[in-house]
Amino acid sequence: MIGGYMGRFLRVDLTTQQISNQAFSEEVLKKFIGGSGLGAKILFEETNETTNPLGPENVLIFMTGPLVGTNVPNFGRYQVVTKSPLTGAYGEANSGGTWGTMLKRAGIDGIIITGKSSSPVYLYIENKKAEIRDASNYWGEDTYDLDLKLKEELGNDIVTCCIGPAGENLVRIAAIMNDGKDGRAAGRCGVGAVMGSKNLKAIVVKKGNLRPPIVEPEKLKESIRNWAGKIRKNTELLSDYGTAVGLETVEAIGDLPVKNWTEGSFPSVEKVSGEMLKKTLFVKKYHCAQCVIGCGREVKVESGPYRGVEGAAPEYETIGMLGSNCLIDDLEAIAKANELCNRYGLDTISTGAAISFAMEAYERGIITERQLGGIQLDWGNAEAMIKMIHKIAVREDLGYLLGEGTRRAAEKIGGLAQELVVHVKGLDLPAHDPRAKYSNALAYATSARGACHLNAFSYEFEDGISMAELGYPETLDRFTIRGKAQLVAKLQDLMALFDSLTGCKFIIFGLGDETIKTIVEWLNLVTGWHITREEFLEIGARIVNLKKVYNVKCGLTRKDDVLPYRILSHKRGTGGAGDNLPHLGEMLGQYYEYRGWDEFGIPREETLKKYEII
């Protein structure tokens, strides 16, 4: 057993119903850590360009990391890795809540699922052991109700990770949800559809108290004690107002998507901000396991048409995509939409993207009320937006196509529809506009899973935070392209480490200019390793390269490292970035060069050798 790991990874073949244990050598763990790093390695070895993402041959990997299950703050997430049915390439999504920590405390580091069950099942995990159980009675349940029903049957000391009807229906924007009405989501890349394709409804973990071994427990405790207060202090605003904190600032600089990315300002932004949420629907804060920040919140709608909404609040991304991008400024409606997405198990980002796309297509007469099953899908029509969420989840009318993801939907609809979808590699842009922060253009274009704001997290370093440890003692000008290629590459390496340790990136706000130093220290104290900062970052680069190589294997090249024309050539004219368009080509060339990739975005042989991938 290696420090930080219990050394037990489960391998579950749902076709044969076989469960076995798997361990990885210390060498492998040192090279790939866990989370998306280890997941990418397994995915690379077990699938290829011919793998049907929704076929039994796909592999669905749930991973934690060495700090999960310890008391290290904010490293309690889990990562899902699979071949994405949305992009046909490398897919990953991660989630907070308590499930990751509890999986680890049940003695399991990760689960590798292959095959397909002939009927609905769930996986039950308790004290290092797992069994496959019949889930016929649970099939069709939404994620909130499922959690309640499982608790009725199994007791309250369980944590569920599951799909809702969207995943069952193989909706390609379906999420994997955990922690019931706390509504935590591994949202992106259609991971929920992969789970659905395997007839796997849930993974239920019985809470345990197994703790991963820690090589230097006292020193770790001291470091955490030393940091916890500082982190709390540095993240106060986030803690006070949640992820939608400062939404008005985000809007003011032109970073918020408005009207399917066509407009640069959203005049009623104050109606949907984190501050407004706190004043109105807020019930209490929510902390994920191990978290010392508490950016989550619970809300309740007490009256009006959306009365009954209760549980997880809409996050920033949800407000951006289902709110402003649909011209909707009714926070209660957005809370309702959020709950619906959570219950159905839908990615709120891609759902918002699908609906804002459909609203524009409807306005332009490209799709009709009849195709929408009688819905008048006008801009700002919250009621219609909510109806569309139902249709997407149950695959009704045009909701069927939208559930295939905007790229496929637009291809089927044809013509101008293809100009209205805003995605990279098939994954819809999240709610940060690259026209407002140029590094984000490159980050979206080059992220392995498609348009992803968390892959580089670089927009936070433009007109925001700094990181002297990576050579950025000051925040960078958001409208320059100079130096952005390096910034994005360096941050992608670091963020790949967060995703492999399965940590929360918000801790950067807490650790500030000692982020890397501190995380390396924690990792070493837990594992007993003696990794330097340089070695640490090199692991990140290895993982980024591995994901890239997987994408190359799936046929992706430079032609896929692009941005939609709306972002590249459409000036919005209004707001704080109304006249700005990023020059992606320039940054992309510099980025490939810095990465040691050729002009097609393919890692050179010497690069792969350098990172010991070949």
Added chain:
Amino acid sequence: MIGGYMGRFLRVDLTTQQISNQAFSEEVLKKFIGGSGLGAKILFEETNETTNPLGPENVLIFMTGPLVGTNVPNFGRYQVVTKSPLTGAYGEANSGGTWGTMLKRAGIDGIIITGKSSSPVYLYIENKKAEIRDASNYWGEDTYDLDLKLKEELGNDIVTCCIGPAGENLVRIAAIMNDGKDGRAAGRCGVGAVMGSKNLKAIVVKKGNLRPPIVEPEKLKESIRNWAGKIRKNTELLSDYGTAVGLETVEAIGDLPVKNWTEGSFPSVEKVSGEMLKKTLFVKKYHCAQCVIGCGREVKVESGPYRGVEGAAPEYETIGMLGSNCLIDDLEAIAKANELCNRYGLDTISTGAAISFAMEAYERGIITERQLGGIQLDWGNAEAMIKMIHKIAVREDLGYLLGEGTRRAAEKIGGLAQELVVHVKGLDLPAHDPRAKYSNALAYATSARGACHLNAFSYEFEDGISMAELGYPETLDRFTIRGKAQLVAKLQDLMALFDSLTGCKFIIFGLGDETIKTIVEWLNLVTGWHITREEFLEIGARIVNLKKVYNVKCGLTRKDDVLPYRILSHKRGTGGAGDNLPHLGEMLGQYYEYRGWDEFGIPREETLKKYEII
């Protein structure tokens, strides 16, 4: 009869073998002039998105303009308009020589060909009359030999316009050639394949001396007399060294394509320049009919492996695409390749693009010697390049696919091949690199027929000439994007007029800052119209919009107004523009706005009304 026109357009239905006359009202001629303007109008009315470019339903239009057949200098060209089998959208190509002038002097303004003959035929035109004649004996002849054989049969006072074996074989990069071994080509968009698809081998014109009516003959004569000497003087260098004049300068600023657009300099450039050509292979100058410049040249190779080459010299574009872009610096080999393309009836630009693409694919192991029928297609291998021309024309081995055009070939080959093709809308980039002159990026992206250097001719206005008449009293900085959108739009309007009057754009070097004024004057003197400069330019804008609307009808939108990633993101590192990449997105948005097109590049209703298109 209207001044400048004989009022006789032939309509030839090759299916029914019916020939009829057609006339256009003065209103229509004032709106569309002739050439590509009138051709676009006919194409728009008679074909649509379902038209198979190589089916009998396509229309193949040969057009002259009102100044053709007069003594107006350099307005003796003809224009071919059709739906392109290469792009699936608006196609046009034009050519000089004497055929256009002679068609007019045989009393014909244009020919509209529909249907398909059941066996090979040619069209014989003499003194306002046309007949369809059997061409079975001529099928398979190359364009030089065909010209000789037709002259043997019909006498020396004929001019031929025809296809070679490439057009017969439906090679999608086949040209229409005229004037036998003088090798004049309507090269682009695969117009030769359309002619082949109709089983039409040639259009033979018996020289006549019918002169189009001129309303003010004396004033016209005086103006021409006044200008001829000045034009000659202002174009002396072009006349002395041909279109390859100053090739070393072109190379020095990074405008020359090298090694399939990957490198920025071509060290042995002096071996293939116009100056070297004059010193070595040059026999004599060649003037098209009505021309006072004489940029054409005849060459002869007296010895060595390419002995026997005799006739048209390779032009600048040919030297760029079959020379430097294939790393070939053997002028005699290029002359041989040029003659072969002419004889087979192949566009030298797209043939060069296809071979340079194949050379790179071969080097990278994407295609093999076996696929190439045993050819070792190494960079700079002139012998292999020449063998590939044969294979493309006769559709042998990989030559078959290359004859489908690089876009289709790369799609079939798949994978990385798609990254190596350098085209817009399926039409290969000609030999001017947009990384060296930024307006050219926009011009290539927005030209209706795909990547076209003549559509805006704007690269001449960056680091070259000026035009106060359009608001550019000084040449523009080539590396700025400021003002380039307007420049390109204005020049496209003007060039559309050149293509509708079927004039030679080199006369701009002769007329300088009085270009527009003088052409309008000539047009009015010939036709008796009283068109102002503003009205004139508005006709140009109308024609540009009409071509665009045709493309929109064929399904093209903003997604097609793009550049290949190699141009957008690959810095060449060497030469006079080694570090430069144009920001297309920025220019494209400005261009659409200036044009009155929406963000998808679709003309707004008010724009179409303004230009009386709807």
